[in-house]
Structures are given as C-alpha cells and as structure tokens.
Amino acid sequence: MSLTLYNTLTRKKEEFQPLHAPQVGVYLCGPTVYSEAHLGNARGPVVFDVLTRYLRHLQYQVRYVRNITDVGHLESDADTGEDKMEKAARAARIEPMQVAQHFTNRYRQHMLGLGCLPPDIEPQASGHIIEQIQVIEEIINNGLAYEVNGSVYFDVPKYNEEGKRYGKLSNRSIEDQLAGTRAGLEGQSEKRSPLDFALWKKASPEHIMRWPSPWGEGFPGWHLECSAMSRKYLGDLSDIHGGGLDLMFPHHECEIAQSQGSHSHTDEARVWMHNNMITVNGTKMSKSLGNFVLLGDMFKGPTGPLAFGYSPMVVRFFLLQAHYRSPVDVSDDALQAARKGYRKLMNGLRLLDRLTADSLSSDVIRDRTVAPLAEGKQPDTAAGDAELRKLVADVFVGLNDDLNTARAIASLFNLLRKFNTLAATTAAMATVSSAALTEAVDAYRAVVSDILGLQDEPRANAEELLKLTLEFYTEAKAEKAYDKVDQIRGALKSQGIVIKDTKAGVEWAYSEE
C-alpha cells in the first residue's frame, strides 16, 4: 500500500517515488499579497498542508516551499500595465512593501488559524530578483529569449522548434493556441509571437517597484519567480509542484518552459498537482467576479452568500470533506453539515482518552477474567481485532489514493462508530485486545490531528463556567455544606483561581502565588 498522486503532466495517478529519498521537495505557488485572502486562496495551502503532513507521517524528510508574490504580477498584458502591488499601494498612499508586509502578515495569520503548518521556506519574489535575472540570462544564452526596448520575452515558437512542447501541461497545441488568440492584442507589438510571454518588463517612469538589470530598470515577468525560487531551494527538478487549476495555464506552463529553457533543462517538477476551484452557486470564486468570501469575514460571518460565520477548523474540515480535484460549492447548508461532522470527529478525539483510561481498562480486565475464566479460556478477540484493523487500514487506503481525504474521513467515521460501540459496554470492550485497541486509537489520533491537522476548538466560555461554579459555591455555603464548599474552593485553587467572599458577594481572582 503506497501513496499514489495524480500527475497533471501525465494525466495519470502515479505511485509516488521521491527523486532523492528520503528527501522530498514540495513547492506550492503562494499568494499575491496585495489584498485580503479569500476562501479560494485557502484550498491549495490546506491541501498541500495535508500532503506534506502525510509525507512526513510516511517518514519522508520534506522541504516545503510556499512563496510570497510581492512583486511582478501585471494588471494586464498591455505595455502600460500597472503592477497590482503598486495599484493597491497607490490607492492606500503607502509604500508598496508596506502593503505586501501587511497582507503577508494577514495571510500567515489566516493560514495558521486554518491549521496549516508554516512552510519550511517562504521566499519572497522581491528578494530573488538576482536569481530571476540569472535565469533570464540563461534563457537568452540558450537562444530562447529576446530583448526589445528593455523588455525580454520568451520565444515560444523557437522553443517548440527545438523539439520542446509549450502546452504539454495543459494539453494545448500551438496551433490551437494561435487560433484561439483573441483580437484585442494591441499593446503586444513588442512580441514576435502572441504566444511569447514576458520574462522582464521595462519599468515606465511612474512605476515604483523597479530593479536594475542588464536590460535597464524594470521588473521580472509574472511566471519567473516560481522557476527561480523552486530551483534555488529545491534544485533543478523538485518532486512536487502545485497550485490551483487556474494556474495550470499559463503560469505553470510558462514555468516549465522557463526551466526547460534555462540551465535546468527540466520540467521543474516531476509531479504537477492542481487543486480544483471553490465555487459559489456553481460559479468560481474569484477576485474579478467579486463573488469571493474573505477568510476574515467568513470566520466572523455573515458575509456575502453566507448567513453565518464558520470557524477556521470547520472551514478546514469542509474543504477536506471533498477530494482536492473536485470542485467544492460553498453554502450555509454544506458548512453547517460540515460543522456537525467536524464536532463529531472532535468528540471522538475526546472519547479516545476514555477508551484507554485506566479505570475503563481495569473494568475490562475484570470482565475478561471473570466470565471467560469460568470456562478456563482466554477471551477470543481475533474477530474484533481484525475488524478494528480493517477499519484503520481503510483510512489509509483513502489517503494513499491520491490524497482522497473525503474517503479517509468517511473511514474515520466508521472507525469512530466502532469506538463508540466499544466504549458503550465493557462486554463490547472485551471483544478486542488492548493491543489492537491502542493501535486503532493511535491511528485515529494520528490521522485526525497530525495528518488532517484538525484540532479541537475550545468553545466553552471559561468565565461563564466559573460564574456557574461560584453559584454552586454560594448555594453550598448557604446550606452550610462545608465539605462541598471546600471541595469547590480546592478545585478552583488547583486551577490558579481563588474565591473571595466579600461583603458585596462572592468574587474570584487569579491566585497571586
């Protein structure tokens, strides 16, 4: 049983084999930090978080790179195209890097909330201009790029003449692409072919973000950073490269061309993975359509199509309940169902502690020694153990099948039902061995917490609970039930809280000890 992943490049599920086991290099195209992240921006990070968590569970040494795009994404293909970063900065009348930093901070905060572990390396495009210039020079030296008026373009037709195939990832032929080219392509006069894409763009006088280069002051093209940074941190060829389906073309296609055209001469990554989109009423959530749900708003709610707020963990669970290559539609109904399912799974997590608790074990042991010993036999747990192990195995069948978290979660619920049945009676408990039970309990915990990254969210309000306790305290005192009084006082004291009987009534404070 081993992990298989769907590779967009081959359009097949492939058994995952690291290039340099036990090391595994994973790259995820990160956010452009010029605005607040929306729900759609969260899917890739969540999926790749589960992927890297699972790879680590499989004992691989993972280097997970997720970049921050803080420069270089043009507003349009036109020569006058303004950088999105700059546009936002201009609107807010602040330093562009301040905008980038602000939204980078927000993004990290949201990702942590969603249970995504920080990447091992989080490189910023603006910090890798030199590396990007170097890649351009390599491509020029290989004769696959040309300079016009301080801008540099990748020569797609030439690239194809050399036996490469621009379009191999998205399965498009050059002819189709040319045929599909739209009419509105003025502003492309500098390009030799409409298929060519910018590696470096000359900065117009009003452009704030600019860097010196062999071709004058300018800024890197929008596909270049990932190629340059992937190579720097993961080598010429990494194991896995991912992003949203909408990045497949042209972004990832261009990345492959750039890597093939540079000294790397590789597809940049062996496995290319693409997560599907999140839709609202069946239509893709996107900035341009304005139908997006900002993560910050979603956690608080209501916002846009949602009448309620949903906690980060509920959102994470919601996303994982679908397979990453399927589209997911957001709605209150779906999220509310997900919330209940999530809580059920979390209650299961708490049940595990009881299942392995000493008190329960001793009961079980007593049951086993009383009943079966009358017949002079050990209890037969073979069937129960086998069932338990099958339930656990099913969970991993799901994970191994192209990271099918939907199947894995379904199997977890089946396992949970078994746990609930076992916990109900000591007789049921006696049908499984403690070894098999411990195994299953550990597996449940590992998958839910470590691999799926689902944590319990405390929902109880401590202050309210404390208030309630003080009411019982007051009642006990009125009844002169002093052992009860002392018991409550002692319990709270062990939590670092002292009760103060004042003339005005009962109050509490944190212990100063």
Added chain:
RNA sequence: GGUGACGUGACCGAGUGGCUAGGUAGAGGUCUGCAAAACCUCCUACAGCGGUUCGAAUCCGCUCGUCACCUCCA
C-alpha cells in the same frame, strides 16, 4: 472556436463494471427522570435516451444541462 471537467438521494459529497461510502437533515427504536450523546433500523440515488455485457450509476454513443481554462486569478 479550442482544451478540459462535471451532472449521485432533502442538502453536501465519495465511489466506479457484480460487494455499506460518509456527513447533515428526516422517520422509527434501544437507552433514558427530562434532554443530549451514543448505538440499531429505515427513507429519498446515480440527468435523459440508446448501445456493449451474464451483469452498468460505473464502459461507449447521442441528447439536455452546468462549469472551468484559453486574460490577472488558488
């Protein structure tokens, strides 16, 4: 126009030639001071029409419908 997906029960969402998906909602039951939880049973399915097959929700064809990419987008 080109490329690629998809259409599963009240809602969400897996699966894929014969074997229970799962969650939520609904009905009944066990348990229960009440309730909840838990467990058991049940209900509503594979867009339509043909075809292949011993057998199709699963493969093929057609029809209808929906979506994505081809332009910045996760």
